[in-house]
Amino acid sequence: MAAGGRGRPPAGLPDLVAKYCDRWALSLDGAPRHGSNGLAVPVLRGPEPMVLKVDWPGAELAEQVRALQVWDGRGAVRLIEADVPAGVLLLERLDAEVSLRSLPLDEAVVRAGRLLRRLAVPAPAGFRGTWQEALSLRDSVRQRWRAAGRPFASGVVDTCLDLADELAAHRPAVMVHADLHYDNVLAGSREPWLAIDPRPMTGAIEYQAGQLLWTRYDEIATAGGLRRCLERLVDAAGMDQRRAHGWAVLRCVDYWLWGLDAGFTEDPVRCRRIVAELLPG
Numbered sequence: 001m002a003a004g005g006r007g008r009p010p011a012g013l014p015d016l017v018a019k020y021c022d023r024w025a026l027s028l029d030g031a032p033r034h035g036s037n038g039l040a041v042p043v044l045r046g047p048e049p050m051v052l053k054v055d056w057p058g059a060e061l062a063e064q065v066r067a068l069q070v071w072d073g074r075g076a077v078r079l080i081e082a083d084v085p086a087g088v089l090l091l092e093r094l095d096a097e098v099s100l101r102s103l104p105l106d107e108a109v110v111r112a113g114r115l116l117r118r119l120a121v122p123a124p125a126g127f128r129g130t131w132q133e134a135l136s137l138r139d140s141v142r143q144r145w146r147a148a149g150r151p152f153a154s155g156v157v158d159t160c161l162d163l164a165d166e167l168a169a170h171r172p173a174v175m176v177h178a179d180l181h182y183d184n185v186l187a188g189s190r191e192p193w194l195a196i197d198p199r200p201m202t203g204a205i206e207y208q209a210g211q212l213l214w215t216r217y218d219e220i221a222t223a224g225g226l227r228r229c230l231e232r233l234v235d236a237a238g239m240d241q242r243r244a245h246g247w248a249v250l251r252c253v254d255y256w257l258w259g260l261d262a263g264f265t266e267d268p269v270r271c272r273r274i275v276a277e278l279l280p281g
Contacts, residue, residue: 065089075191119180133201141257209251
């Protein structure tokens with residue numbers, strides 16, 4: 001969950017945008033949008049709408065570009081041009097006003113699950129594996145738990161250690177969008193829904209189960225709602241039920257501890273409730 005890997009933000013944004021509009025034969029086509037991952041400028045190349053994105057140069061952006069090249073528009077926004085050292089990408093334009101967040105939860109969960117499966121194409125070597133995340137958490141969770149003031153029972157720590165060993169043994173060589181949530185899927189024209197801003201990994205698509213629960217937990221926090229939501233996700237994505245349950249617990253514990261360390265107040269409570277529902281007793 002930590003940021004890491006980011007370099008200095010690009011300086012002189014107006015000049016940079018003008019430079020790449022000239023280089024890639026683009027014209028401005030609307031007001032730019034600012035987000036946590038950079039600046040998105042609507043542009044045209046001839047009659048075709050596109051987005052010029054100015055991002056943080058560095059290793060994370062290079063990995064994003066590589067992943068988008070692997071997917072080549074299959075389930076993800078299409079990359080048209082890239083200058084990674086400059087932090088500038090040219091992407092197909094999606095509808096930034098319409099994300100999976102705009103759909104009712106039951107429908108959004110199904111759409112997200114199907115997209116996770118669509119993105120699970122054969123992966124080249126070089127991306128971090130979900131099994132590495134499991135092993136990292138196994139090695140750090142007890143120390144982080146103590147540093148956070150032991151916010152949950154020690155039995156949850158023991159369960160996480162067992163789950164991490166079990167989940168680390170599953171190592172499929174497929175792509176995983178490890179930050180796929182409802183705001184990171186936008187409406188498109190080529191395909192109804194396309195993923196943006198990937199954090200690419202390889203391994204188990206079940207890795208994403210936890211984030212797809214906590215990001216809309218307030219809507220599913222009714223009797224039986226959490227398990228029903230998880231079941232719909234599992235069915236839509238063709239996930240393994242046991243692994244999806246295990247990854248949901250593991251990632252919620254991870255995010256819970258990360259959130260406490262970061263000073264968050266709401267997300268740790270959501271994760272606590274999810275873990276309590278998934279690990280009754």
